[in-house]
Structures are given as structure tokens and as C-alpha cells.
Amino acid sequence: MIGHSREVLASLGIDVWISRGAVCQELxxxxxxxxxxxxxxxMEQIPHHQPxxxxxxxxxxxxxxxxxxxxxxxSKEKPLEPIIEQDVRPALKIESFNIQALVxxxxxxxxxxxxxxxxxxxxxxxxxxxxxxxxSELNWPFALPxxxxxxxxxxxxxxxxxxxxxxxxxxxLGEIPHYQKSNITHLASLQEMLDEPLxxxxxxxxxxxxxx
Numbered sequence: 001m002i003g004h005s006r007e008v009l010a011s012l013g014i015d016v017w018i019s020r021g022a023v024c025q026e027l028x029x030x031x032x033x034x035x036x037x038x039x040x041x042x043m044e045q046i047p048h049h050q051p052x053x054x055x056x057x058x059x060x061x062x063x064x065x066x067x068x069x070x071x072x073x074x075s076k077e078k079p080l081e082p083i084i085e086q087d088v089r090p091a092l093k094i095e096s097f098n099i100q101a102l103v104x105x106x107x108x109x110x111x112x113x114x115x116x117x118x119x120x121x122x123x124x125x126x127x128x129x130x131x132x133x134x135x136s137e138l139n140w141p142f143a144l145p146x147x148x149x150x151x152x153x154x155x156x157x158x159x160x161x162x163x164x165x166x167x168x169x170x171x172x173l174g175e176i177p178h179y180q181k182s183n184i185t186h187l188a189s190l191q192e193m194l195d196e197p198l199x200x201x202x203x204x205x206x207x208x209x210x211x212x
Contacts, residue, residue, distance in 0.1 A: 094140065094141070094153055094178070095177075096139075096140055096141060097112060097114045097139075097140050097177050097178075098112065098113050098137060098138070098140075099112055099113075099138040099139075099176060100113045100124075100136075100137045101135070101136045101137065101164055102128060102134070103134040103135075103136060103164050103165075103168075104131060104133045104134075104168075106168055107169050107170075107207065108161070108164055108165040108168050108169070108171065109127075109133070109172075109173065110170065110171070110173070110176055110184075111172070111173045111174065111189075112174060112175065112176055112177060113137075116190070117191075120190040120191060120194065123190050123193060127203075131207060136164050138157065138160040140153065140156070153178045154178055157176070157178060169185065170183065170184040171187060171206065172184055172186050172187065173187055173188065173190055173203075174186075174188070174191075187199075187202065187203055187206065
């Protein structure tokens with residue numbers, strides 16, 4: 001009888017038939033397939049023993065041009081040239097000095113005045129007032145650090161004289177440091193003139209001869 005009833009219900013589209021006398025059992029966690037998470041449904045369909053493989057996109061091969069390969073080959077074939085260290089000359093130790101000049105139309109008078117005394121300065125000032133010359137001076141060390149090694153100190157002085165003594169005679173009172181040329185005339189220094197006053201007359205006579 002029960003089997004015949006199930007066949008009748010199945011023909012009517014009813015899949016499950018429970019008799020009224022059957023004991024009803026409560027389902028612990030009823031759910032409908034629509035209420036389930038999509039991820040859970042997918043995971044239930046995958047067997048536990050089958051690992052999940054993620055697809056990783058493949059990176060394209062690096063593009064190496066013909067020119068770059070040629071450069072690499074040349075760099076491998078060409079040996080590295082050794083680095084030659086150039087010797088740096090040590091700077092010359094040159095004491096500071098000051099060259100003062102009186103510039104006349106036909107004559108230039110030079111004097112080293114870095115250690116001039118008060119009496120020498122007074123005599124030097126009297127000479128300047130007596131001849132009405134233009135005043136100029138040169139100081140060492142040079143203002144640019146790259147030119148302070150001392151090797152070009154004579155050229156430094158020569159450049160100064162080339163500017164102020166073009167077509168003029170050069171007269172020095174005493175010695176001029178780091179400058180030895182044959183085209184200059186050496187007379188007594190200021191201190192020698194103070195010690196021997198007659199030497200002053202020689203200076204005035206020389207000035208008058210060259211400028212007269």
C-alpha cells in the first residue's frame with residue numbers, strides 16, 4: 001500500500017511522502033541551497049584530496065636588442081685600462097710679501113714693504129710727495145687658492161710689472177723677493193738711505209735723469 005501511494009505521489013510531482021503516523025524529527029540545522037554561501041558550495045564540490053592551484057601570469061621574456069648585446073660583447077673583450085695616479089706637487093712654502101710701486105711716465109720704483117718700519121714709512125711717503133707718482137701694490141699670497149702653490153710666484157710678479165711698467169725703466173729700492181731680472185736697476189734700500197743720507201741724493205739724481 002505504501003509503495004503504491006509513493007508511485008501515485010511521484011506521478012503527481014511530489015518527491016517526498018511521509019505518512020501521518022511517522023514520528024516527526026527535528027533537523028538540527030535546516031538550510032536551503034539558496035541560503036548557502038557560494039564559496040562554501042564550490043568548496044564542497046572540490047574533493048579534499050585535490051589541491052587548489054592558482055594560475056600565476058607568466059612574465060614576458062626581457063627584450064634584449066642587438067645593440068645592447070653588441071655593447072656587452074665589446075665590454076667583455078676590451079680589457080680595463082689601469083688608472084694612473086698623477087703625483088701632486090707639494091706646495092712651496094713662501095712667506096707673505098708686499099710689493100709697492102710708484103709709477104711715473106718713464107720710470108717705475110719698486111719697494112718691498114711687508115716689514116716696513118715707521119721711519120722707513122716716513123721716508124717712503126716723502127719720496128711719493130716729491131715725485132707725484134701713481135701708487136700701486138702687489139700682495140702675496142694670491143687671492144685664488146688654486147694659484148697659491150708657489151710655483152708661479154715669479155710669473156705672478158712679472159704679470160704685475162708687465163701691466164704697470166710697459167716701455168718704462170724699473171728701479172728697485174733694495175731686493176724684491178722671488179724676482180731676479182737683469183732689466184732692473186737696484187739702488188739702496190730705505191733703511192740704507194736712513195743710515196747713509198748721501199744715498200738719497202743718488203736716488204733723486206737717478207729719478208731726474210730718467211724722467212728729465
